[in-house]
Amino acid sequence: MQVLITGGCGFIGKKLAVKLLEKGSLTDSSGVSRPIDRLIVHDIIHPEPALPDDPRLTVRVGDFTDPAELDAILGPDTGVVFHLAAVVSGGAEADFDLGMRVNLTGSEQLLARLRALGTVPKVVFASSVAVYGGEMPSVIQDSTHLTPQTSYGNQKAATELLVNDYSRKGFIDGRSLRLPTIVIRPGKPNKAASSFASSILREPLQGTPYVCPVKPDTGVWVLSPRRVVEAFIHAAELPADAWGMSRAVALPGITVSVQDMVDALGQVTESAVVGRIRFEPDPGIERIVYGWATRFDPERGRRLGFQADNDMAEIIRAFIDDELGGDYAR
Amino acid sequence: MQVLITGGCGFIGKKLAVKLLEKGSLTDSSGVSRPIDRLIVHDIIHPEPALPDDPRLTVRVGDFTDPAELDAILGPDTGVVFHLAAVVSGGAEADFDLGMRVNLTGSEQLLARLRALGTVPKVVFASSVAVYGGEMPSVIQDSTHLTPQTSYGNQKAATELLVNDYSRKGFIDGRSLRLPTIVIRPGKPNKAASSFASSILREPLQGTPYVCPVKPDTGVWVLSPRRVVEAFIHAAELPADAWGMSRAVALPGITVSVQDMVDALGQVTESAVVGRIRFEPDPGIERIVYGWATRFDPERGRRLGFQADNDMAEIIRAFIDDELGGDYAR
Numbered sequence: 001m002q003v004l005i006t007g008g009c010g011f012i013g014k015k016l017a018v019k020l021l022e023k024g025s026l027t028d029s030s031g032v033s034r035p036i037d038r039l040i041v042h043d044i045i046h047p048e049p050a051l052p053d054d055p056r057l058t059v060r061v062g063d064f065t066d067p068a069e070l071d072a073i074l075g076p077d078t079g080v081v082f083h084l085a086a087v088v089s090g091g092a093e094a095d096f097d098l099g100m101r102v103n104l105t106g107s108e109q110l111l112a113r114l115r116a117l118g119t120v121p122k123v124v125f126a127s128s129v130a131v132y133g134g135e136m137p138s139v140i141q142d143s144t145h146l147t148p149q150t151s152y153g154n155q156k157a158a159t160e161l162l163v164n165d166y167s168r169k170g171f172i173d174g175r176s177l178r179l180p181t182i183v184i185r186p187g188k189p190n191k192a193a194s195s196f197a198s199s200i201l202r203e204p205l206q207g208t209p210y211v212c213p214v215k216p217d218t219g220v221w222v223l224s225p226r227r228v229v230e231a232f233i234h235a236a237e238l239p240a241d242a243w244g245m246s247r248a249v250a251l252p253g254i255t256v257s258v259q260d261m262v263d264a265l266g267q268v269t270e271s272a273v274v275g276r277i278r279f280e281p282d283p284g285i286e287r288i289v290y291g292w293a294t295r296f297d298p299e300r301g302r303r304l305g306f307q308a309d310n311d312m313a314e315i316i317r318a319f320i321d322d323e324l325g326g327d328y329a330r
Numbered sequence: 331m332q333v334l335i336t337g338g339c340g341f342i343g344k345k346l347a348v349k350l351l352e353k354g355s356l357t358d359s360s361g362v363s364r365p366i367d368r369l370i371v372h373d374i375i376h377p378e379p380a381l382p383d384d385p386r387l388t389v390r391v392g393d394f395t396d397p398a399e400l401d402a403i404l405g406p407d408t409g410v411v412f413h414l415a416a417v418v419s420g421g422a423e424a425d426f427d428l429g430m431r432v433n434l435t436g437s438e439q440l441l442a443r444l445r446a447l448g449t450v451p452k453v454v455f456a457s458s459v460a461v462y463g464g465e466m467p468s469v470i471q472d473s474t475h476l477t478p479q480t481s482y483g484n485q486k487a488a489t490e491l492l493v494n495d496y497s498r499k500g501f502i503d504g505r506s507l508r509l510p511t512i513v514i515r516p517g518k519p520n521k522a523a524s525s526f527a528s529s530i531l532r533e534p535l536q537g538t539p540y541v542c543p544v545k546p547d548t549g550v551w552v553l554s555p556r557r558v559v560e561a562f563i564h565a566a567e568l569p570a571d572a573w574g575m576s577r578a579v580a581l582p583g584i585t586v587s588v589q590d591m592v593d594a595l596g597q598v599t600e601s602a603v604v605g606r607i608r609f610e611p612d613p614g615i616e617r618i619v620y621g622w623a624t625r626f627d628p629e630r631g632r633r634l635g636f637q638a639d640n641d642m643a644e645i646i647r648a649f650i651d652d653e654l655g656g657d658y659a660r
Contacts, residue, residue, distance in 0.1 A: 096499060134575030143467070145475040147494075147576050154495040158488040164477075165484040169426060245464030246477050 001026075001034045002077040006064050006110070007085030007126075008041035011186055014051060015229045016082060017041045021054050026080055027237040028122075029173065040073050043085070065106035070113045080122040080236050083110060089130060089152040090192055096151055103155035111162055115171035123163060124235045125176040127248060129221060131157040132293040140293045142250065142300040149291060160248045167240075167247045175235045175243065180223040180253035181292075183261075184319040193288040197222065200258065201265055201316060204276035207329030213282035216259035219294035223253040223308065224315045226322070231306050242304060252298040252308040264312030268320075270330055331356075332368045332407040336394050336440070337415030337456075339373035341516055344381060345559045346412060347371050351384050356410055357567040358452075359503065370403050373415070395436035400443045410452040410566050413440060419460060420522055422482040433485035441492055445501035453493060454565045455506040457578060459551060461487040462623040470623045472580065472630040479621060490578045497570075497577045505565040505573065507636075510553040510583035511622075513591075514649040523618040527552065530588065531595055531646060534606035537659030543612035546589035549624035553583040553638065554645040556652070561636050572634060582628040582638035594642030598650075600660055 003020060005013050017039060020026075025033045040058045041051060047059060062069040064085050074081075085102065086092075092099025107125070114121050132140055133149035146157045163174035185198040189210075196212050197220045203210035223231075231251050243249075256264075266274045298306075309315050320328050333350060335343050347369060350356075355363045370388045371381060377389060392399040394415050404411075415432065416422075422429025437455070444451050462470055463479035476487045493504035515528040519540075526542050527550045533540035553561075561581050573579075586594075596604045628636075639645050650658050 096501075137473070143475050145473050146491075148491070149498065149575065151495050151499065154491045158491045161476075161478070161484045161488045161491075165481050168479065169481065171426075245479065 001036060001079030002038045002040065002075060003036050003080045003082070004040045004042060004073055004078060005082045005084060006042050007083075009043035009045050009047040009059075010084060012126075012182065012225065012228055013041065013043065013082075013084050014047055015225055016084075016232050017051055017057070019229050019233065021052070021057060023233065026233070028079070029239045031239070034079060037077070042073050065102055065109065067109065067113070070110065074113055074117065076117060076119060078114070078117060078119070078121050080124070081110070081114065082124045082126075082232055082236070083107065084126045086126065086156075087152070088192065089128075089150055092152040092155060093150055099151045099155055103152065104158055107159040108162055111166050111172060115166060120170060120173055122236055123172050123174040124232055125159060125163050125174060126232075127156045127160050127176045127178045128153065129178050129180055129250065129293055129296075131160065131178060133291060136293055138295060140250065140296045142298065164247050167243075173240050174247045175238070176248040177231055177235055178248065178250040179228060180221040180251060182225055182228055183220070183222040183315060184323075185225070186319075186323045193285050194220075196258070196285070196289075197261075200261055200277060201319070204265065204273045205269070205316070205320065205324060205328040207276070209276045209278065211278050211280045212258065213280065213285040214258060214289050215281055215286070216257065216262065216279065218258045218286075218289060219255055220258070221253045221255055221292070221294050221296055222315070223251060224318055226318050227307060227309055234305060238304060249301045249304060249306070250296055250298045251306050252301045253296065254308050254311065255295050256312050261312055264316055268313050268316045269328055272330060273328065331364045331366060331409030332370065332405060333366050333410045333412070334370045334372060334403055334408060335412045335414060336372050338371035338412075339375050339377040339389075340414060342456075342512065342555065342558055343371065343373065343412070343414050344377055345555055346414075346562050347381055347387070349559050349563065351382070351387060353563065356563070358409070359569045359571075361569070364409060367407070372403050395432055395439065397439065397443070400440065404443055404447065406447060406449060408444070408447060408449070408451050410454070411440070411444065412454045412456075412562055412566070413437065414456045416456065416486075417482070418522065419458075419480055419482040422485060423480055426481055429481045429485055433482065434488055437489040438492060441496050441502060445496060450500060450503055452566055453502050453504040454562055455489060455493050455504060457486045457490050457506045457508045458483065459508050459510055459580065459623055459626075461490065461508060463621060466623055468625060470580065470626045472628065494577050497573075503570050504577045505568070506578040507561055507565055508578065508580040509558060510551045510581060512555055512558055513550070513552040513645060514653075515555070516649075516653045523615050524550075526588070526615070526619075527591075530591055530607060531649070534595065534603045535599070535646070535650065535654060535658040537606070539606045539608065541608050541610045542588065543610065543615040544588060544619050545611055545616070546587065546592065546609065548588045548616075548619060549585055550588070551583045551585055551622070551624050551626055552645070553581060554648055556648050557637060557639055564635060568634060579631045579634060579636065580626055580628045581636050582631045583626065584638050584641065585625050586642055591642055594646055598643050598646045599658055602660060603658065
């Protein structure tokens with residue numbers, strides 16, 4: 001079978017691609033293991049660094065919202081699509097039309113094209129906890145209503161509805177995962193309001209001082225790159241009837257404060273590392289971050305077998321192993 | 331100012347049109363009364379019977395999903411749009427593409443065109459309690475999540491998200507009303523699963539025997555035509571800042587059983603009328619109807635000043651006055 005990852009050159013997409021190639025197959029709803037004959041990693045950018053050489057792998061650069069591009073990357077053998085392509089939160093807020101075109105219309109076109117295949121392919125859609133917002137209960141339940149306060153969150157929530165309805169109608173076999181903040185994201189600090197949650201650990205581990213724009217008591221709902229890749233694969237392999245009336249699930253994560261992150265960093269590393277962190281709250285970033293949901297009771301996600309990390313120390317150690325070659329800047 | 335009703339030739343749209351012409355003006359968000367200089371009633375069908383002659387009224391027949399048609403019915407003077415046009419529940423389920431084209435894409439195009447006006451027009455969107463479905467709590471709260479189990483419900487829920495986001499961005503000033511089952515609907519029984527809720531009263535009142543396809547203990551969440559028209563106007567006149575983080579509201583209604591309806595009919599009319607009702611449950615219709623939400627705690631709607639009917643007897647008396655010229659078939 002053919003497997004497609006849209007937005008596959010982001011850091012999660014690349015890790016997912018590597019894992020899928022390693023694994024070599026995915027279990028279908030009848031419990032049958034189906035080999036991945038071809039993996040298409042699609043994105044508007046090239047993968048940096050390049051993905052490993054593999055005869056099963058095709059990297060293709062293009063715009064998935066272009067119908068001709070969809071024709072090129074989908075076919076009768078397409079068994080599973082991991083739909084990660086999106087204009088991120090800040091981008092969709094800054095350019096409403098772009099966000100709508102990619103995050104909602106683009107997703108809708110993808111679903112329509114998958115329906116037209118007539119083969120009921122599996123779709124694992126990367127949604128986000130940004131579907132929550134505004135006045136929220138102190139702990140988000142599986143039954144909490146979606147009141148997104150960003151265009152990104154609204155577009156993700158609307159796409160979840162389409163994934164549900166397409167699945168209910170038997171056009172696709174969809175699953176939507178509401179992703180926590182993924183920590184520790186490799187790369188450089190960026191303009192995203194959530195950047196601090198990875199940067200406060202990644203930068204000091206690499207020997208770089210970091211000025212944190214939010215207070216130590218700021219809470220975050222986090223999941224590691226390892227666990228989110230496992231979640232995508234687990235979602236693809238769960239049988240259709242496990243999902244019930246909704247194809248969307250909030251992934252289990254852990255609630256940590258920024259202070260918890262710093263403490264875990266102190267526990268895992270020598271004291272010099274924590275000494276590279278300084279706090280200088282930025283009211284603009286704080287205003288955004290304080291609107292995020294930080295406490296969840298993801299009972300449905302746990303019941304479906306999705307797994308959170310055990311603690312921040314485990315997340316930091318995994319980052320050192322996966323991204324820093326086993327050691328950090330002392 | 332110019333006011334538009336899409337889907338304005340349905341029974342609610344026509345009643346709303348008559349009421350708006352009577353009222354002659356709508357209060358804007360600054361509390362200023364703005365005269366209705368022109369009322370466009372738009373639909374894909376002609377109004378039957380015709381709407382009253384009025385120099386302010388334009389009835390236009392066309393397809394609102396056609397961009398050229400939108401250009402013809404919107405303009406810089408458009409102050410308020412009541413968006414009632416939709417493919418109904420059964421229709422959207424039977425023809426998925428039509429439902430998507432009208433209920434979601436059509437609504438999206440309308441919002442985009444209203445945004446392009448640059449005048450932040452008010453939009454009152456007719457949503458539905460069909461946004462609820464599946465496993466629901468015993469009483470629907472304002473914070474209950476939307477898990478629609480029909481294409482119609484999904485399309486309404488997705489449009490609510492767009493109305494919220496367009497409003498949050500300042501493109502429009504939107505309000506979405508989740509309508510209960512409207513009882514007593516004039517006209518003839520139809521194929522809608524909800525048809526019984528009006529027919530069981532309307533048919534006997536007009537001297538026609540009626541075979542009810544659901545059991546007497548079946549619950550329904552109802553609102554009268556009079557109250558829903560008041561709700562549309564009240565929604566248009568509420569100031570923007572009354573709405574808070576969400577522009578959607580479940581309208582208050584009353585929960586009644588079919589037996590309550592029959593009892594109220596007996597209370598309001600002579601015994602011969604109730605004698606025209608017979609029960610012959612239809613498992614196909616029962617299966618659909620039993621999936622509906624029947625108990626709500628619409629605290630937000632009440633707080634915003636929306637009003638339910640007092641009881642079924644009041645609803646029946648209003649129907650006799652409004653639709654039967656003050657008397658019923660004895």
